[in-house]
Structure formats: C-alpha cells, structure tokens
Amino acid sequence: MNNQLYGNLIFELSRPGRCGYSLPKNKFGHHEVPAEMRRKADAELPECDELTVVRHYTNLSNNNFGVNNGFYPLGSCTMKYNPIINEEIAAMPQFAAIHPLQPEDTCQGALQVYYDMQKALAAITGLEEFTLNPFAGAHGELTGLMIIRAYHQSRGDMKRTKVIVPDSAHGTNPASAAVCGLEIIEVKSTAEGVVDVNDLRGLLDDTVAAMMMTNPNTLGLFEPEIPEIQRLVHECGGLMYYDGANLNPMLGVCRPGDMGFDVMHINLHKTFSTPHGGGGPGSGPVGVRKGLEKFLPVPKVEKIGDTYHIVTNGEGNIHVGEFFGNFGVMLKAYTYILTLGNEHIKLVGPLATLNANYIKESLKDCYELPIGSVCKHEFVFNGLKYKSTGVTTMDVAKRLLDYGYHAPTIYFPLLFHEAMMIEPTENESKETIDSFIGTLRKIAEEAASNPDVVKTAPHNTPTGRVDDVLAAKQPILTWKQMKSI
Numbered sequence: 014m015n016n017q018l019y020g021n022l023i024f025e026l027s028r029p030g031r032c033g034y035s036l037p038k039n040k041f042g043h044h045e046v047p048a049e050m051r052r053k054a055d056a057e058l059p060e061c062d063e064l065t066v067v068r069h070y071t072n073l074s075n076n077n078f079g080v081n082n083g084f085y086p087l088g089s090c091t092m093k094y095n096p097i098i099n100e101e102i103a104a105m106p107q108f109a110a111i112h113p114l115q116p117e118d119t120c121q122g123a124l125q126v127y128y129d130m131q132k133a134l135a136a137i138t139g140l141e142e143f144t145l146n147p148f149a150g151a152h153g154e155l156t157g158l159m160i161i162r163a164y165h166q167s168r169g170d171m172k173r174t175k176v177i178v179p180d181s182a183h184g185t186n187p188a189s190a191a192v193c194g195l196e197i198i199e200v201k202s203t204a205e206g207v208v209d210v211n212d213l214r215g216l217l218d219d220t221v222a223a224m225m226m227t228n229p230n231t232l233g234l235f236e237p238e239i240p241e242i243q244r245l246v247h248e249c250g251g252l253m254y255y256d257g258a259n260l261n262p263m264l265g266v267c268r269p270g271d272m273g274f275d276v277m278h279i280n281l282h283k284t285f286s287t288p289h290g291g292g293g294p295g296s297g298p299v300g301v302r303k304g305l306e307k308f309l310p311v312p313k314v315e316k317i318g319d320t321y322h323i324v325t326n327g328e329g330n331i332h333v334g335e336f337f338g339n340f341g342v343m344l345k346a347y348t349y350i351l352t353l354g355n356e357h358i359k360l361v362g363p364l365a366t367l368n369a370n371y372i373k374e375s376l377k378d379c380y381e382l383p384i385g386s387v388c389k390h391e392f393v394f395n396g397l398k399y400k401s402t403g404v405t406t407m408d409v410a411k412r413l414l415d416y417g418y419h420a421p422t423i424y425f426p427l428l429f430h431e432a433m434m435i436e437p438t439e440n441e442s443k444e445t446i447d448s449f450i451g452t453l454r455k456i457a458e459e460a461a462s463n464p465d466v467v468k469t470a471p472h473n474t475p476t477g478r479v480d481d482v483l484a485a486k487q488p489i490l491t492w493k494q495m496k497s498i
C-alpha cells in the first residue's frame with residue numbers, strides 16, 4: 014500500500030474543482046432558499062474524484078481489525094462471529110424499511126419477531142417477561158434498577174437506597190446505580206475470586222434495594238454461593254439483579270431465573286453474536302420474574318389471539334426510549350437463536366468453556382495464573398510468569414498485534430495489577446487456538462531473550478505505539494484545516 018498517497022486524510026487529497034458526483038437535473042422547478050438560510054461562504058468540503066474516495070476509504074477499512082480478519086480474544090466483550098445470514102435477515106426491506114410510527118396492523122411480522130424474541134429469552138433465562146428496548150448493557154442495568162426502584166416504591170418502601178456491588182464487577186454496575194440515584198456498597202471477593210459471603214452479611218439491612226451479581230463473574234468463575242447469597246438478600250427485602258452481559262457459558266446449562274434472580278439484563282451484542290464495537294449498535298434486553306412484569310417499560314408488544322398490539326402505558330411508568338430499541342440487532346440475535354435451535358444452543362456454553370480452559374492450561378507455565386480453578390468462558394492471567402525483564406501486560410498486548418491477533422482485554426478486572434483477560438468464544442477451531450497459544454508462548458520467550466522487541470511493539474502496524482494518556486487527555490477528533498495567516 015502506498016501510504017504516501019492513501020494514508021492521508023481525505024481533506025489533504027482534495028484538489029480545487031475536482032468532483033466525484035453531480036446531482037440529477039432538478040425536475041421540480043426553481044424554489045429560492047430564503048436569504049437568511051443561505052450560506053455566506055462555501056462549505057469546506059473535500060473535492061475529490063470518485064476513485065480517490067473509494068481507494069481512500071477501502072484502504073482505511075483494511076486497517077481495521079475484526080472477527081472476520083482474525084482471532085479476537087477480548088475478554089468480557091465476547092467478540093463472536095456474526096454469520097452473514099444474520100445480516101441478510103436484518104437487511105430485508107420488510108424489516109429495514111418499517112417506519113416507527115407505522116400502524117400496528119401493517120407491521121405484524123416485526124411485532125411478532127419482538128414478541129417471540131422476548132419469549133425466547135424468557136425460556137433461555139427462566140424469567141417471566143422481557144423488554145427489548147434498552148440500547149446497551151449499561152442501559153439495561155439502568156432500566157433494571159429503575160424497575161427495582163419502582164417495585165420498592167409501589168410498596169411504599171422508600172428507604173431502600175443502596176445497591177450492593179462486588180469489587181470484581183464491571184464498571185458499568187456502579188455507574189448505572191449512581192445514574193439511578195442509588196448508593197453503591199462494595200462487597201469484597203475472597204482469595205478464590207468469588208463473592209465473600211461473610212463480608213456480605215455485614216452489609217445487609219432494610220436500606221438495601223438490590224444486589225447486582227455478574228455470573229460467571231469477571232474472572233470467568235461461576236459464583237458457587239448464589240443459593241446462600243440470594244437467600245440472605247431476599248431475607249432482608251432486597252432484590253437480586255443478574256448482570257447477564259456475558260451469558261455465553263450459561264446457554265443451555267443453567268438459568269438465572271432458577272437461581273433466584275428477580276431482574277437481569279443480557280447483552281445481545283455479546284451473547285447472541287451480533288457485531289459490536291466503537292460504541293454500538295447494541296441491545297440490552299431486561300427480564301423480570303413473575304410478579305414484576307407490570308413494571309417493565311413501555312412500549313411493549315402484547316399478543317391477543319393471533320394479533321400483536323403495541324402497549325404504550327405501563328404501571329412503572331418507565332421510559333427508556335420512545336420506540337422498540339435497536340430492532341436490527343434483535344433480528345440478528347433472533348436469527349442466531351433460530352439457526353442454532355434448541356438442540357445446538359446447548360453446546361455454546363460447554364464449547365466456550367472448553368476453549369477457555371484449554372488456553373489457560375496450555376499457557377500457565379509461562380503466564381501467571383492467579384486463580385487456577387476451572388473457569389467458564391474466560392479467565393485472567395496476571396501478566397508474564399517471569400517478570401524480571403520488566404515486560405508488562407501492555408507490551409505483550411502490543412506485540413500480539415504484530416502477529417496478527419487482536420489483544421485480549423488488559424488491566425481489567427482491577428483485582429490484579431497485570432490482568433490479561435482472555436475469551437476465545439465457542440466458534441474457534443483447535444488450529445486457530447493452537448496457533449494463538451504458540452504465539453503467546455513465543456512472546457514469553459522474546460520477553461526473556463529480547464525484551465526490547467516486546468517493549469517497543471507494535472512494529473508491523475500502520476501506526477506504532479500511541480501515547481494513550483495524551484490521546485485520552487487531548488483527543489483530536491475532527492480535522493481542522495490549518496489556515497495560513
């Protein structure tokens with residue numbers, strides 16, 4: 014690739030008078046734009062021929078890394094292959110061209126998809142009913158906490174203002190609780206990386222609105238004390254919230270509803286294969302146990318006889334968006350569920366778990382494994398086992414880019430200094446996983462024999478190591494023309 018020519022910003026490729034498109038002839042007669050609405054000067058837009066534009070964006074897109082390019086073991090994010098049939102269904106004009114204000118008798122098929130999808134999630138999780146409206150996992154958490162608050166308030170119980178969150182939780186848990194106006198109380202983890210029930214006992218009283226739990230937790234561990242935890246929290250009048258962003262390892266194995274959880278969210282964009290990244294698009298459906306359905310947000314879809322109806326008023330009076338969320342994401346996730354069917358969806362959890370444990374066991378002689386028990390869909394290394402040459406988790410992550418892999422999630426969870434969280438998903442072949450293991454092994458050898466090559470990585474990517482502190486403090490997000498004075 015000729016970076017000189019194509020790596021430039023599109024504005025720098027601009028030449029005065031060049032044109033890539035001309036508008037069709039005006040068929041509607043001449044209508045003056047009112048004087049006060051007219052531009053005083055021309056808009057500063059790049060002027061390029063069509064081929065230059067096509068090459069520019071195609072070359073930029075080749076610098077992207079996605080699941081369709083290579084292995085993407087980003088823990089907690091479940092970067093799962095999105096089969097093309099998902100895209101084909103979501104792009105069908107019968108779905109894609111619907112207007113949100115269309116009368117319900119003209120979009121019965123779409124309403125049926127919404128209704129059947131929420132039923133499918135209810136069956137998968139053992140809960141009663143779902144809303145598909147929230148736009149992301151964090152939005153689902155906020156919705157779920159609003160439901161919990163509405164439930165307590167409906168009983169006249171106004172003093173419940175606290176939410177218990179484990180110290181291993183995803184950052185969105187305390188953030189959502191804070192946005193909902195609730196106070197966050199942290200419960201500690203044991204040395205084995207699971208919720209410390211003794212610590213929890215001391216935190217429970219009649220001001221607790223709910224406890225949020227992620228299971229398997231962010232260390233990829235199944236929380237073994239859930240029966241006792243849910244008993245204690247319910248006994249003090251609180252509700253149990255399940256962060257099901259990563260439901261992958263549970264599919265077909267066990268259900269949050271059966272474990273005593275009252276409210277949960279799922280990330281369709283992690284668990285059910287729909288693509289995500291760069292802030293969207295997402296979908297964070299929220300499910301509730303029997304008795305809490307009336308607090309679900311509106312609009313929702315009801316089935317009466319053979320027809321589907323849009324319901325626009327609900328008892329909890331919770332609105333998390335005017336319409337039905339990211340419908341395209343639901344279509345992709347629903348297609349994925351139907352493609353696997355009842356029988357094959359049961360294999361997702363066991364295969365994701367097998368792949369994660371295989372990587373963990375194959376590399377624990379060269380990477381530090383702080384918690385050695387059987388993991389679920391992901392696990393955490395605490396950097397290299399031998400740290401004497403000063404090679405950090407950041408360096409290993411950057412070196413992986415040189416070998417054509419996306420980096421794992423790093424420095425999360427916060428329980429370990431050099432955390433490296435690896436999640437392979439169920440889709441990867443043994444050959445792919447073996448070559449990833451071989452590469453991480455090779456990097457561990459380099460860290461011992463030639464640490465500088467790892468510390469200065471990446472060497473083969475279009476941009477070298479960026480100063481991420483500067484990028485976070487002074488982000489340059491728009492191109493500004495440097496005008497000569």
Ligand SMILES: *Cc1c(COP(=O)(O)O)cnc(C)c1O
Binds near residue numbers: 150152
């Ligand atoms: C990703 C994730 C979330 C948040 O989901 P978003 O869609 O990114 O808002 C919450 N909890 C856990 C455990 C997650 O992995």
